[in-house]
Amino acid sequence: MLTTIRPEMALSEPLLKLEGVRKYYPIKKGVFSRTVGQIKAVDGIDLNIYPGETVGLVGESGCGKSTLGRSIIKLEELTEGRVLYQGQNLAPMSMSQMRSLRTDIQMIFQDPYSSLNPRKRIVDLMTEPMKLLLGLSESGAVRQAAELMEVVGLSAQSLGKYPHEFSGGQRQRIGIARAVGLKPKLIVCDEPVSALDVSIQAQILNLLKDLQKQFHLTYLFIGHGLGAVKYMSDRIAVMYLGKIVELAPTEMIFNAPKHPYTRALLDAYPVPDPHSRNKPRIVLEGDVPSPASPPSGCSFHTRCPMATQQCREQEPALTGQQELVACHYPLMDDAAVRIAAAAHG
Incomplete structure (x- = not known):
């Protein structure tokens, strides 16, 4: 994962390291509240965040972004995995043990009214x-x-x-x-501008950037507005159904995304460029599968225009060099997108 960060950061240890993080919610039914299933809100996240950087976390509503953020600061108890802050595993800590670290890790919540x-x-x-x-x-x-x-x-x-x-x-x-x-050293920003008027959002984003420089802060910036995430982030992690499907520097995500889901998100993002109308697009159809019963194999195969039998049966690993992608058939150029778009419809 070190290959996806700036060279100067590769020499430092991660400020925060997530290893196999999972958060499942039990589904209970009947008079005796028997557990009959689990909602897999966060399903096996590995992620390093280095001092001084901003990592963006994007995805559709319900993909597990906010749950992951809340799990990091122990507003949600993990089902499995490790959250290492400067080498200390936060997962088994009690609330009283976490108290000494509350000054180091803070959160900015989505709704300023509540x-x-x-x-x-x-x-x-x-x-x-x-x-x-x-x-x-x-x-x-x-x-x-x-x-x-x-x-x-x-x-x-x-x-x-x-x-x-x-x-x-x-x-x-x-x-x-x-x-x-x-x-603090680390701030989890849980969609800090999504509840604000558009005219105010830029002011808050600029404020966050100024404070980062002034106080040497590290951010995990959670959002679904691609413009805000692009402006704030050094690297971007794309989540789908509780998993990270692509992780890369911001420029690579926006200029040459490899995962079909990432490309579909970018194609849905309005760009003030009339020439972009001629570019091939991937249009998502159908609904996001339920996290209570995620698909076998690749979790995106039910909506992916490139899905094959391998995608339906085998889950792809998050691998790569400069850009990590969990896909058996990563997109390489617009020609691949054109083929995928044609196959889709």
């Missing part, structure tokens, strides 16, 4: 974690909260207000300030 307690003033929401986890005094925490409000583009005088007195974009700025205030 991630802030409406009954507390912003000053309390900002200072309580600092006092509890950093050991700051009341005055020191308030001073740092005021500085952080200025850093994220809000007035320090607004610390006395309640969340309902702010707009959605302002609330997300407060959520970002809370995360950065604990001086």
